[in-house]
Amino acid sequence: MAVTLTVNGTTRQVDADPETPLLYVLRDHLELNGAKYGCGIGQCGACTVMVGNEAVLSCVTPVLLLEGRSITTVEGLGTLEKPGPLQQAFIEEQAAQCGYCIPGMMMRAQALLQADPAVDEAAIRAHLEPNLCRCGTHMRIIKAVMRAGELMRQKSQSGGAS
Amino acid sequence: MRVLKILAAFAILLVLGAGIFVAYAWRSAIDPVDPPAQTSFDRALVARGADLAAIGNCNVCHTAPGREPFGGGLGIQTPFGTIYSTNITPDPETGIGRWSEAAFIRSMREGVDREGRHLYPAFPYDHYTLVSDEDNRALYAFLMTRTAASSTPPENELPFPFNLRMLLAGWKALYFREGPFQPDPIRSEEWNRGNYLTEGLSHCGACHTPRNRLGAEKKDEYFAGAEVENWTVYPINGNSPAPVPWNADSLTFYLRHGWHEHHGASRGSMAPVTANLGSIPEADVKAIAVYVSDVMGRPSQERIARGEAASAAARKESEAPLTVRATSTGNRVGEAIFLSACQGCHDGRRPVPFGGLNLHLSSAVNASNAQNIINVTLFGLPAARGEPSAIMPAYRGVLNQDQLVSLLDYMRERFSDQPAWTDTRERVAATMNGEREVPIYRMDGTTQAPPETSMRTTSWP
Numbered sequence: 001m002a003v004t005l006t007v008n009g010t011t012r013q014v015d016a017d018p019e020t021p022l023l024y025v026l027r028d029h030l031e032l033n034g035a036k037y038g039c040g041i042g043q044c045g046a047c048t049v050m051v052g053n054e055a056v057l058s059c060v061t062p063v064l065l066l067e068g069r070s071i072t073t074v075e076g077l078g079t080l081e082k083p084g085p086l087q088q089a090f091i092e093e094q095a096a097q098c099g100y101c102i103p104g105m106m107m108r109a110q111a112l113l114q115a116d117p118a119v120d121e122a123a124i125r126a127h128l129e130p131n132l133c134r135c136g137t138h139m140r141i142i143k144a145v146m147r148a149g150e151l152m153r154q155k156s157q158s159g160g161a162s
Numbered sequence: 163m164r165v166l167k168i169l170a171a172f173a174i175l176l177v178l179g180a181g182i183f184v185a186y187a188w189r190s191a192i193d194p195v196d197p198p199a200q201t202s203f204d205r206a207l208v209a210r211g212a213d214l215a216a217i218g219n220c221n222v223c224h225t226a227p228g229r230e231p232f233g234g235g236l237g238i239q240t241p242f243g244t245i246y247s248t249n250i251t252p253d254p255e256t257g258i259g260r261w262s263e264a265a266f267i268r269s270m271r272e273g274v275d276r277e278g279r280h281l282y283p284a285f286p287y288d289h290y291t292l293v294s295d296e297d298n299r300a301l302y303a304f305l306m307t308r309t310a311a312s313s314t315p316p317e318n319e320l321p322f323p324f325n326l327r328m329l330l331a332g333w334k335a336l337y338f339r340e341g342p343f344q345p346d347p348i349r350s351e352e353w354n355r356g357n358y359l360t361e362g363l364s365h366c367g368a369c370h371t372p373r374n375r376l377g378a379e380k381k382d383e384y385f386a387g388a389e390v391e392n393w394t395v396y397p398i399n400g401n402s403p404a405p406v407p408w409n410a411d412s413l414t415f416y417l418r419h420g421w422h423e424h425h426g427a428s429r430g431s432m433a434p435v436t437a438n439l440g441s442i443p444e445a446d447v448k449a450i451a452v453y454v455s456d457v458m459g460r461p462s463q464e465r466i467a468r469g470e471a472a473s474a475a476a477r478k479e480s481e482a483p484l485t486v487r488a489t490s491t492g493n494r495v496g497e498a499i500f501l502s503a504c505q506g507c508h509d510g511r512r513p514v515p516f517g518g519l520n521l522h523l524s525s526a527v528n529a530s531n532a533q534n535i536i537n538v539t540l541f542g543l544p545a546a547r548g549e550p551s552a553i554m555p556a557y558r559g560v561l562n563q564d565q566l567v568s569l570l571d572y573m574r575e576r577f578s579d580q581p582a583w584t585d586t587r588e589r590v591a592a593t594m595n596g597e598r599e600v601p602i603y604r605m606d607g608t609t610q611a612p613p614e615t616s617m618r619t620t621s622w623p
Contacts (some may be wrong), residue, residue: 054559
């Protein structure tokens with residue numbers, strides 16, 4: 001069955017069963033390998049992407065729910081040449097060890113910062129709670145998200161001035 | 163002339179009646195005392211008070227999200243308005259630091275504060291009145307040795323006439339029967355202990371018994387289930403919706419651990435209760451379970467057979483090869499969502515609580531409405547703090563109303579032999595648009611109110 005999805009601003013047609021989890025479609029059909037398969041049962045957060053403005057666990061989200069919805073993956077936040085604020089901040093803070101959890105962390109953080117780039121550390125900690133990191137990179141991840149919020153605020157200020 | 167006389171007589175009667183009522187309602191203040199030194203309390207008494215406070219769930223209402231334990235200020239929504247819990251720390255200015263033991267015991271027994279004002283029955287003194295003087299002394303010792311928090315709760319938001327505390331004397335005349343508890347000599351000691359704890363400190367009926375229009379528990383619908391904080395409270399009498407009938411053993415395990423293999427995990431307003439009961443001696447939990455399972459009654463042969471059929475169906479699914487599709491009910495959308503989003507955890511292949519309950523065993527699917535499944539599906543079950551626990555992802559980011567309704571209809575049809583729910587769409591709409599505000603509790607008893615993450619802090623020393 002053909003499913004129409006809007007991923008990172010582009011409309012894509014995918015031939016998949018309606019109950020296929022979004023994660024499989026992203027990785028296997030669309031070759032967007034940013035979102036990771038961690039546990040497959042929505043308990044670790046490695047597969048987190050955004051649907052609309054909300055962070056969603058793509059491994060337990062069937063594509064049939066996503067017809068006409070706007071999906072953003074970590075690839076949609078920027079490019080190698082022009083990284084987005086979150087990507088930039090994670091590079092600057094070197095907030096990764098093995099890196100497996102990071103795309104999910106970034107997408108959940110993106111949902112938070114998009115709603116309010118001025119959130120404090122307590123809110124970031126609470127919001128990122130569903131995402132696990134086995135390396136123990138949490139302190140750097142939190143720092144990176146704080147910095148990303150700062151970058152976003154700077155950007156919107158300078159954008160307002162121009 | 164005659165009309166005037168009648169009017170005058172009527173006015174005199176009215177004034178006289180009001181006077182008599184005021185005299186009836188009036189309670190004297192008990193003199194303030196200097197706050198007793200923390201070291202003046204016997205440590206064993208304080209420790210017993212800690213257990214009793216856990217049984218009474220004092221922390222749950224008397225702690226506001228993110229604030230000091232027992233510092234009060236939590237808004238309790240009632241049909242009459244919002245009542246804010248009081249500060250029951252020993253702070254002399256804003257708490258109960260100047261309450262004598264006698265004043266504390268009177269508040270528990272009669273629902274009157276130190277100053278002599280009638281308390282609203284949001285403070286469940288209709289149950290606490292049963293608590294013995296001895297237990298009240300232990301509770302007093304426990305509370306007076308907590309960290310004092312300087313915190314004044316907001317003013318109650320109650321419209322006239324509910325803001326007149328004196329009227330509560332009338333409420334009490336109608337519905338309040340003063341304790342203490344009287345044991346039933348023909349019952350066992352354990353049953354009596356359970357009755358005392360269940361009806362007294364645990365105040366199970368405060369949620370599990372429906373209330374009348376004046377907010378009093380309907381005694382003739384004892385434990386018949388209700389709706390609290392937009393969570394459905396299941397009947398825990400003969401009408402329990404649990405497919406496998408509860409017994410004293412399974413109830414003891416559930417109340418202590420917050421889950422049971424045949425019943426799933428405790429959540430909603432019950433999560434703080436099981437979190438508290440996990441911290442007290444097992445004998446007291448068992449006594450509660452013995453009493454409550456007695457209220458539920460011995461299950462009929464037909465109920466036992468239903469339970470066995472549900473268990474067998476659950477076992478079959480947990481052992482079936484993964485490729486097998488569910489029997490199609492014709493609800494394609496609901497089925498596809500269930501297979502892809504729910505079944506991975508809820509097929510029963512991994513044991514509860516880290517695996518999801520197979521829904522053939524679910525009370526929620528067999529309940530009188532879909533509210534509890536709506537709540538956990540939209541908002542999930544957040545992880546407990548500092549301990550392993552059941553969790554469930556939240557689906558509010560992807561499901562629209564039609565899809566959620568299809569999913570719920572599918573679950574009811576597939577997993578329950580009860581008739582279809584009739585008000586699912588209204589409930590889904592009201593929950594999704596925030597009209598129904600749903601507090602989300604962690605398994606350790608702290609809350610997470612969606613969408614922000616304010617929590618009720620735990621409070622054990």
